[in-house]
Amino acid sequence: MPTLRDTIAEDLRTQITTGHLKPGDRLPSEPKLATHYKVSTPTIRQALALLQTEGLIEKTHGKGNFVRAPLRRITYRGGTGIPFAPDLQTAIRTTTIQARGHIRTLLKVPSNTLLTEFHCTTYEGEAPRSVARIYIPRDLAPAAQLASSSWPGSRDMDRTETQETVTARLPTPEEATALRISHRRTVLTVTRIALNSAGRVIEAALLVLPSDAADAVFTTHPTRNERETDR
Amino acid sequence: MPTLRDTIAEDLRTQITTGHLKPGDRLPSEPKLATHYKVSTPTIRQALALLQTEGLIEKTHGKGNFVRAPLRRITYRGGTGIPFAPDLQTAIRTTTIQARGHIRTLLKVPSNTLLTEFHCTTYEGEAPRSVARIYIPRDLAPAAQLASSSWPGSRDMDRTETQETVTARLPTPEEATALRISHRRTVLTVTRIALNSAGRVIEAALLVLPSDAADAVFTTHPTRNERETDR
């Protein structure tokens, strides 16, 4: 038997998806919804929290609850060095740091090796849609910076293998504010490592995308060699 | 300024991670926690809900709240036809269905084409760790069934390209019960399409994994061709 909050959430959900409530519309205030549905405000809030995790509404303290515009899906295309498909603007900030911790492990370099960090944010208009941090050993960085209009670490480098690990988790507070999403929404993360023909790690990248509007697509062509060595 | 529920969650979190509370331990009942922390039960429950979405505790109606054993991570290895890395048991159920809706679109077959559906569940001991549904046009299915001890649709078929789409979302109620996870935990989904040398879709697969204990890893080797045709 469905609970009150579920039936209320379902009702609001259909009102949004059928267009009775349009993107940008403000929902009635929580007390008004409570009297309309004949429940108390905490119950209404639980229903709204559901819709928030689904990405259907956006809550703003002091203003109200708003129907969110359905995000255009972002497709991250794996394998190539090129991160994102649609026409998004990218802002890149470059700094130099010393290798440590997780990043050092990914790049397999000694401690305090100098790295160039590219801090990339893609925007769709005003809205940030992804954040990424790309680390390249500084002796390789000049070549990578050539493609300054595109993303760093692109294909003009001697890249022979790319390994990408995809997982999902709750965002850190910084990621939530950077992507302007609620703390409740999960993010899809891609950890990418690129090797050159000598087996050296020439790039490590950490990408974060809102999981409700992002797909990661990987196309692979098994070689004869892979077919035989796989168990 | 942190809220009460956050400080309580943080306190319990450190008790779990430092080992004061061990996997399998039952937490004090919610009223007892409420009096201990000098808050009301709803506040305790919000703190526990946080830990639940983090996968640290498991709530069982009528029994109590228990510290969850940290799950061994599952690694889904993309590219090959072989789905999972660790030594997991697999249960496979086979049925025949007619193509329709989403599956039909993925396989690019006419409506009502006969398909063999493999419903696969992997277990680590008693615990289900992943569910998958694999669809193969029935005229191709006998070859796939050869590898009955392994997974269906494996590499002995003429598979030249695999395309995998990874995303994350909340589980359907069926998926939550099948994986024995809470409705709040997100799942990682992999939609896989395999093509043969003629360009025919010879397999469509939908995999669902608990996102907190699963990674999807993809290794790609760009060919000269790909380097040039990519924009």
Next chain:
DNA sequence: GAGTGGTCTAGACCACGAG
């Protein structure tokens, strides 16, 4: 200052699990 959502209280009642 008026209206909004965010947090929290102190209960009530029901449903589930185990003895």
Next chain:
DNA sequence: TCGTGGTCTAGACCACTCA
């Protein structure tokens, strides 16, 4: 039957936004 968590109520008080 008893203790547990699940749901819900009817408020209170604070913080934020905007006029």
